[in-house]
Amino acid sequence: MHILVVEDEKGLAEGLRAVLEKNGFTVTTAYDGIAGLDAALSASFDVILLDIMLPKLNGLQVLQNLRRLKIETPVILLTAKSEVEDKINGLDTGANDYLTKPFDTGELLARIRVHTRRHPGAAEADLSFGDLQLNPRRQELCCGAAAIRLGSKEYQLMECLMLNQNQIVPKDLLWEKAWGLADNSEYNNVEVYISFLRKKLTCLHSGVTIQVTRNIGYSLEKERL
CATH class of the missing domain: 1.10.10.10 (Winged helix-like DNA-binding domain superfamily/Winged helix DNA-binding domain)
Structure with missing residues (x-):
């Protein structure tokens, strides 16, 4: 399973890579919005972990472009902001989920499992x-x-x-x-x-x-x- 991590804090990005790879995922990282959008458009991912506060293009702009281009890959937004209004704006833009930093890696893995077990249009199995x-x-x-x-x-x-x-x-x-x-x-x-x-x-x-x-x-x- 392939996950794209778009996060400008390189220490956090590499920490996420280590956790995800330890749990059997393949990981690609990008450190700004333009690089993240290019990566998302050039390869197929099962989940995108997308920081909101990114240089060059912010996370919401990246997400808007993805949804405009009909790319429906599940997106989990990562941000330091905790206000409910910020969460609503992200979800209204087309995000599937939202995590506020700092977050527990166990919770992140649980949310990834939720969004990778079901795919839009797939037959619903018991x-x-x-x-x-x-x-x-x-x-x-x-x-x-x-x-x-x-x-x-x-x-x-x-x-x-x-x-x-x-x-x-x-x-x-x-x-x-x-x-x-x-x-x-x-x-x-x-x-x-x-x-x-x-x-x-x-x-x-x-x-x-x-x-x-x-x-x-x-x-x-x-x-x-």
């Missing part, structure tokens, strides 16, 4: 973990012959957990996945809907549980035989 299957067409969670319909938010949370199985999914990522950055919903809604999902897992008599790692996030765990 997701599975342990004795569970998640049907995206009917938004059903199944365990053996039993099935239960999930609400929209429940489905989005379970999908995110299944796409990142065997990993702790940060609470921030779950919240943004289900409610979006511009939503004013209470942050604790994640706990409320995780509780709903746990009750449905009990109703299905599944051996899968949703575990919480305090101050970090949630993960799926299979029953130990």
Whole structure:
């Protein structure tokens, strides 16, 4: 899997390269907006990590050019800014996701997995973990012959957990996945809907549980035989 990192802080760019290559990715780096745009136009990438504050062309200008040219590669914006308005501007420009520096590399890897597991136009396949299957067409969670319909938010949370199985999914990522950055919903809604999902897992008599790692996030765990 090939990732383009466009970041003018060379130390950070090389740090990202090292982390990504250690996790099995092929990485190309560019250190300004023009070089980043040229790289994105000259090769095929699975994800682009794009800093906003770049010399020559800023990240939003690079993104605008990519989307204008119908290049739909998932783009995760990287920035030192933390205001919600900046995040909204980036997403409105066509970004798929957003990370504020400094960020945890585990969270970055989780977000990359989310955006590389699904491709626009691809057939939606069932997701599975342990004795569970998640049907995206009917938004059903199944365990053996039993099935239960999930609400929209429940489905989005379970999908995110299944796409990142065997990993702790940060609470921030779950919240943004289900409610979006511009939503004013209470942050604790994640706990409320995780509780709903746990009750449905009990109703299905599944051996899968949703575990919480305090101050970090949630993960799926299979029953130990």
